[in-house]
Amino acid sequence: MEWFADPNAWIGLFTLTVLEIVLGIDNIVFISIISEKLPLAQQPRARRLGLAAALITRVLLLFSLSWLVKLTNPLFELLGHGYSGRDIILIIGGLFLLAKATHEIHGNLEAEDGSKSKKLASSFAGVIFQIMILDIVFSLDSVITAVGMVDEVSIMITAVIISVIVMMLSVNKIAAYIARHPSIKILALSFLLLIGVSLIGDGTGHHIPKGYIYFAMAFSVIVELLNQANTPKAEPVEMHQKFR
Secondary structure: OHHHHOHHHHHHHHHHHHHHHHHOHHHHHHHHHHHHHOOHHHHHHHHHHHHHHHHHHHHHHHHOHHHHHHHOOEEEEEOOEEEEHHHHHHHHHHHHHHHHHHHHHHHHHOOOOOOEOHHHOOOHHHHHHHHHHHHHHHHHHHHHHHHHHOOOHHHHHHHHHHHHHHHHHHHHHHHHHHHHOHHHHHHHHHHHHHHHHHHHHHHOOOOOOHHHHHHHHHHHHHHHHHHHHHOOOOOOOOOOOOEO
């Protein structure tokens, strides 16, 4: 922990923490939307457990850097691109996000409303399992970014812990805001589509700089906030729900 006395290390910690929080936005959006499948009383707990799982996943990956390096080694080549274990995980995660976001958009707008009883609602364990699967994908991206920025594992772990604490403090407010505004919810689902395309692009060797993705997301949110500020208040559209 000699880096405590190094000002450059503190600058690196601050920069990496901010970056980890930004990279965690997609994780928060997914957790906020998927937790809505649960009864209202269980949703905050599911979000906390989901983010705790993300923290554990990222710390474990940081402690297994030698394995993570091997994960980037090509396993086979297809159409001129060598595919590694990381690429395969990113592609599968991207396809899952595309399918999940499309399914959720359809369910909120066109599926039968109140078609299933509470007994058939998503189980708590099922929701946590889906969150953990995507945590692995998002954590890979986060950890590989951390490894590229600083050398000290303790700095990486500190940045990850701080960023997850910030996300835990904000996730319930973000989820509540998404739930109150149907337009924001559809926008958030479209962000998952955008992130899914980005993951598939990374997995196939067509990297899309994250700056473009987050600029597009931020710009869309700003436009929607202006729409809300300049539009006369009206009763929002009620989204369809399978479980009532």
